Amino acid sequence: MAAPGGGVEAEETAGGPALGRLEEEARRRRERLRALRQRTLQNKDSGERENKQFREDDEEETVKHKELKLRNYEPEDEELKKRKVPQAKPASVEDKVKDQLEAAKPEPIIDEVDLANLAPRKPDWDLKRDVAKKLEKLEKRTQRAIAELIRERLKGQEEELASAVGSAKQEGSDSD
Numbered sequence: 001m002a003a004p005g006g007g008v009e010a011e012e013t014a015g016g017p018a019l020g021r022l023e024e025e026a027r028r029r030r031e032r033l034r035a036l037r038q039r040t041l042q043n044k045d046s047g048e049r050e051n052k053q054f055r056e057d058d059e060e061e062t063v064k065h066k067e068l069k070l071r072n073y074e075p076e077d078e079e080l081k082k083r084k085v086p087q088a089k090p091a092s093v094e095d096k097v098k099d100q101l102e103a104a105k106p107e108p109i110i111d112e113v114d115l116a117n118l119a120p121r122k123p124d125w126d127l128k129r130d131v132a133k134k135l136e137k138l139e140k141r142t143q144r145a146i147a148e149l150i151r152e153r154l155k156g157q158e159e160e161l162a163s164a165v166g167s168a169k170q171e172g173s174d175s176d
Contacts, residue, residue, distance in 0.1 A: 070084040 068080075068083050070080065073084075075081050075084060
């Protein structure tokens with residue numbers, strides 16, 4: 001470590017620009033630690049005396065301001081009987097309990113029981129549900145196809161009717 005004469009510090013300052021940045025920071029850190037140690041030692045010596053005096057003052061003040069309240073203790077002394085706190089009566093909670101019980105009662109949602117809802121579903125109910133949209137499209141196509149077939153038949157009958165009428169006119173004109 002350092003000699004009592006401060007030989008190490010003399011060597012460090014003599015090096016001057018040769019010291020690296022890290023070495024300079026380390027030297028500053030050491031100086032700060034030394035100063036901190038000296039301050040803490042001084043504060044311990046003077047601080048203990050001040051703290052003891054401060055604590056004694058606080059204890060005297062707290063004793064003066066505290067008032068004794070006796071809740072469970074039955075004093076025999078007349079002076080202490082004056083400080084006894086009367087027995088506390090428990091608050092009535094019956095109204096609160098009744099309100100909570102009334103709120104907890106469930107209201108009947110369904111008055112009548114529907115037997116269709118109680119009966120179990122058929123095993124293929126989900127398949128029918130999924131196919132229902134496709135069946136609607138097919139139903140529309142089927143109706144269009146039926147209407148088209150009926151129109152074709154009507155056109156065919158009109159042509160037959162027209163040809164029958166036309167042939168009847170020809171026969172009627174031939175017979176005259």
